[in-house]
Amino acid sequence: MSFAIKKLSLVALAGMLAYGASPVFAQTITLNFLTAEKDETVAPVIEGFEKLHPDIDVVHTTVPFDSMNATIEARVGGQDPSIDVFLVDSPRVPAMASRGYLANLNDEREKADAVSNDVAMGIISYKGDIFALPAWTSTQMMFYNKDLLDKAGIAYPGFKAEDRLTYDQVVDEAKKAQAAGAKYGFIPEQIDRYYQLQPLFESIGGGPGLTGEDMLTPDVTNPKWIEAATFYSSLFESGVSPRGVPVDQMSSTFTSGDTAFYIGGPWNFAAFNATEGLHYGVAPVPYFAGGKPVVPTDSWAIAVSPYAAHPAEAKMFAEYFSLDPEGALLSVKNNPIPPVNEIAYKTYIETIAGLDPEIGPAAKEIMTYELANNSVSRPRSIGYVAFEEIMNRAFSDIRNGSAVQATLDQAQQQLTSTLARIQ
Amino acid sequence: MRNMSARGALQLAVIAAFGLLFVLPLWWVSISAFRPEDDIFRYLNPLSLWTFFPNRVTFEHIVTLWTSPFARAIFNSLFVAIATVAGGLVVCTLAAFALAVIEFPGRSLVFTIMIVSFLIPFDAIAVPLYNVMRGFGLQNSYLGLILPGIGNGLTVFLLRQFFLGLPSDLREAGMIDGMGYFQIFWRIYLPLSVPALISAGLIMFIFQWQAYLWPLLIAPATEYKVAAVAIAQFSSAYDVNFGVIFAGAMFVSLIPMVILVAFQQYFTTSVAATGGKE
Amino acid sequence: MTRNKKLLWALLFLAPAIISVIILRLWPALMALHESLLAPRASTYSFENYTYIFSDPVFRGSLWTTLFYSVIVNPLQIAVALGLALLMNNKLPTTGFWRTLILLPVAIPQSVSAVVWSVGFRPDGLINALLGMFGIGEQRFLTSPEQALACIIIMVSWVGVGYWMTFLIAGLQDIPKSLYEAVTIDGANSWQRFRYVTLPQLRRPLTFVLVADTVANFLVFAPVQILTKGGPQGSTNLIMNEVYTRAFLSGDKGSAAAATVVLVLMVLIIVLLQFRLMSDKGAD
Structure with a gap:
């Protein structure tokens, strides 16, 4: 052109x-x-x-x-x-x-x-x-497969902010859906990337993982981080989320009708709507009971x-x-x-x-509300890129079954030495 | 065929088994190019007929691919690879001949330099190399793409190994006939080296055909974009178009296949058949 | 011919290659060396980047992983390539066709090959489905620290074996038939023919394949980047992935350059050893 x-x-x-x-x-x-x-x-x-x-x-x-x-x-x-x-x-x-x-x-x-x-x-x-x-x-929401929920006799989650489920509720229902035939229960799309996982740690109150005036001090081993990371690890131990499926092939697990709950962004609408026979709905991203709702942005x-x-x-x-x-x-x-x-x-x-008479208005409400109220940016730090790289590796290891505490300790150590060169 | 022994049949069976094993992933790529996007990852497990054959066929990906500037990218890749092979063969055969045949002071030093040159990871020097090439004003040009492939230490090494294997009587006979080094190179060594030259060409062709980071840096403009980069661009941050990527991969592997088949006969003509080698 | 005249001819033949290698390889490499000697925010040379990377368990881990990987992948690829080359050298019908198929993987962009294998190695992917047919349980492949490196080896061998095989076939075809005929008359069996004719005659092409394959495997990068990013637990963190991560993701150019220099020195030492090993009474 x-x-x-x-x-x-x-x-x-x-x-x-x-x-x-x-x-x-x-x-x-x-x-x-x-x-x-x-x-x-x-x-x-x-x-x-x-x-x-x-x-x-x-x-x-x-x-x-x-x-x-x-x-x-x-x-x-x-x-x-x-x-x-x-x-x-x-x-x-x-x-x-x-x-x-x-x-x-x-x-x-x-x-x-x-x-x-x-x-x-x-x-x-x-x-x-x-x-x-x-x-x-960007913002995210939780997609759910209506057919899989129907099969398990689970009520559809609502799309209003007050209907927001906790992570534990979602995992319970995901397991029920799996018992009724779903291949996967619950998948956060970018499954081992910081962008996707930061909300877990922020929701539970563990902070973004970096502290200090310049945000160059690692803080990924505090009790709240361990707690959220243990929850994350359990998703794979119990088979609720898949190991080994690469991020860019993840949305195909939802379009193929294998996944009950799926957290992702509005970029999925095109593919989801184009998939014949996929009946889905949208709900807000879950939060930890006792914590606050947090959505990546x-x-x-x-x-x-x-x-x-x-x-x-x-x-x-x-x-x-x-x-x-x-x-x-x-x-x-x-x-x-x-x-x-x-x-x-x-x-x-x-x-x-206007995308779809049923999903469209719900998506509009969720996106507008989350962008205005629950969006948390990634830490503002000149060390962010190095931080993200090390954390993504750590998340990937935890996903693949490494011990939570040991992996985060190791990440903390590595962050300390890497960020020291950036200061 | 009718004369084949049981042993020959067994050997052929082993060869064919390897061939099928090697081509299976390519087959899967090719048929996935004809599937609707949401079918691509649908029949992975358990295995069924539909794992290896599309049950719904679409040409949508092929159309998307060829309505993008892919044809131009294929042309660029071919042009760059062929020009590299042509230029590289001249540069590298001359160098290999000197290293194998002429005894001169500093020969092992030059050979070591050639070896070191292909030990250096190209990706790790891409940034300083980019600055060098920008100094020559070679961004977004064919020359910027071709030049780094021409002085290929690996090719020099391959040809030197081959030239060392040619009997020294040959060049001594040439010397007696009053030939200079260039005549010995041109009239004696080159005609005996066709299979080696083809192997050398293969190295340089594959180097360019596989090149990714360098073309991306030096020639990202649509006019000069190569196929490997063009294919990668069907994945963006928010969506990956696997069908089109696989369609691109299919065509990108078909072209070398056609070339290989065309060169098939040269692989089988050997110097040994002519009795030229010691 | 005089010594000087020989030198002049040699220079004439070598000039284009030397000039392009110096400008397009060695000079940029010297820039990397320069960068490796500059500590962050420093303007004078020091070995700080080197002491830093050698004190970093991640870098040391990647060195060991790379060496371990090389010890496995090179003999494996060369053995399979040589085996196939010997089979194909028998000129059975249709071998040309199969040879082309086996060579094809090297023509596909590595980024696409890696996607294909990531599909294959998915826990719910093709390879587990195939294994399941033989009653073998689900393997973890890329998600297991014990199996991931093996998966990388399989993928790069799929790409590389056909390529190296091609050079060995060319080498085999250069062996004069008369040599085989001579030892056959002497009553040599096929192992003896291989041991006393094929191997010695194949020495130079084999040296080439050994050295070139070793170098190629040390520089493997795209498959790791796409399939595992070096994980799980650093088990596939080959040194080029480490260099790339430092240079382009962590933004630590000094330590990336130092890691590159270490890599080049390491490969150079290994290649020189290989030359010594393969040389015939110092002829090479």
Whole structure:
């Protein structure tokens, strides 16, 4: 697409030169935009921006999700001017800002504050300044398979906040469903990743696992952490959740009708709705009795490279993507997750509400409520990425049957020595 | 066939068993490319006919794949691999010949450098290499993709081993006839080396065909994107399109298969048959 | 020909290879060495990164895991590749077809191969289903610290065996028939033919396969990254996975570079030993 546009503007340029037209066209600039998204996801927002700024040609480059870090390290870290603006996984903002990979965007703070909530603003801050503009966010809910619940004679959980089940209730019902024929009882989608599991530890009151002024002191062996991790471990010991199924194959356990309860995000609607014969409902994410409800949040933010060839235009594009309700809405047109922009969100959530006469309104209520009340960001720390990596390994070990206390002790030790090099 | 002994039949059975074992995962990939997405992981266990054959067939993934810039990516991969093989063969045969045939001071040092060059993990030096190539302005260009594959220490090593195996009488005879090193290389060594050159070509072809991190860094633009990267892009943070990825993998393995079949006869013509080797 | 003239010719032949190897391999590698000598936030050289990684049980664990893995995977792959090459060398009908099939896995992007094997190794996956047909109970595969490394070995061998086999077939076909005929007249049996003709004649291709396979296996990375991320309990944390994790995930470039240097030195020592082992009275 951008290729065609480039060609068009070249033709236009040639025409203008021939007729001695204004030099404005000679200044058409190319803005390089890097993401881990498919072309069609960001096409609408780019189109919208180019319509407003005919003299700017936004060229989208996509790299696979798993390679985004390596790409940023090599290209922005190498002071390469051929990336102007890029999407950044928001919990990585502090680490990347501390290494100088993100331009300071503090002069946009007021405008960003006006359309974004405090949680979203917090996660893009480092040492009091902001280094990205909030773009997308995420939230989760619990999907349940109606047929499997019917078979076990279990009542469907309600979708109101006050109907929220505790983790123990869900596991009890999951076991009943398994006794009645379900292959798996209860699956949190990203089963051994910190994003998915942080709510367990936060809900029980164990904290995010990092403390201290700079959030660089590990705290993953306190009694509450052990308690929540023991619960997590028991999911696999009892066979309620599967071992060995990779995260990206997880949703197929729900579409194939094998799973009774499944925690996941709105990105699942497309596949779930397209699956013939799958009857499902949605409920809020559970919580620990005596604790508080906590739901994971955050997604990508949009950042400007400090080495951008066109920093002013890059900033304009980031503003359009984030702060302009029209741009923010276009950015989620082909993307299942919510925009942070509060005005755009109002329109976005109506499309979710309209997905299905029964599930839609329930999903709208759950998502809006959770985003406003129970979202907890990942710890804001320049050591977050290293922390996440070590914790993901520890979770994976616990999932595979390692002793809880020993694994967390080991993680604590490893975190202490790794984070010491980052301080 | 009719002359095959019992022993030959047994050997063939072993070969075929290995062949089937090796191709089974590929078969599963290929048929999964024709399944609807929600059927792909449905018939894993217990085994049934539908584990290995699709019971509902769809061409949706194939269509999605070919309506994306995949054709361009396949062309890029092929072009890069073939150009690397062509350029690399010239560079590496010359070097291997010098290391095997010419006695010069510092020969073992140069050989050690060649060995060290393929011990260095490419992924670990990708970032500094990227800076070097950016210095030459080779981002998003075929040259940026091809160059790192051309000076291939492994290929030099392979060809040197082969050249060492050719009898020294050959070059002595050439010397007596008044040939220089280049003529000996061109008129005596090269014609005897066709099978070795094919093996060397295979190394460089596979190096490029498998390359992932480097092309991703140096040439991420759609015009220069290679197939391995294009396939990886059907998985994003929130959804993985297994059907399309498998369809891509199927085509990406079909192309080398066609090339291998075309080169089949050269694998079986040996120097030994011509009596050229000691 | 004079010594100088020989040197000149050699330089002429070698120049393109040497230049490209220096610019595209050795220079970036020197950058890594430079980085490995800079401690975090330091501007002068020190061995701090090296003392750090050697004091880190995770790195030491990955060194041992890598060595253990190499001791198993290399002989295994070479034995299977050589066995298959010997069988295929008999020129039975249809072997060309089977050879192509066995070579094919190396043509698939490793990221896709790893996905296929992750499906295979799922506890509810294909391999357990196959084993179940023979009455073997469900295995844990990638989720077991005892079995995960074996799973990685199976996957990389599936990729590598056909590749190495191809070089050995080429080597076998270069052995003159007359040598076999001579020993057969002397009454040699098939083991003796293998021991006294095939093996010595195959020395150079075998050296190549041994060295190249060893190096390739030391640098294995994508399968680990996708299948196990080094777990469970570090049992598959091969050194390249450790390097990648440090460089791109933990953002600790200094220790990643130090780990890379240790890796290269270790492989270099092993390869030099292999050359010595395979050399025939110092001819190589």
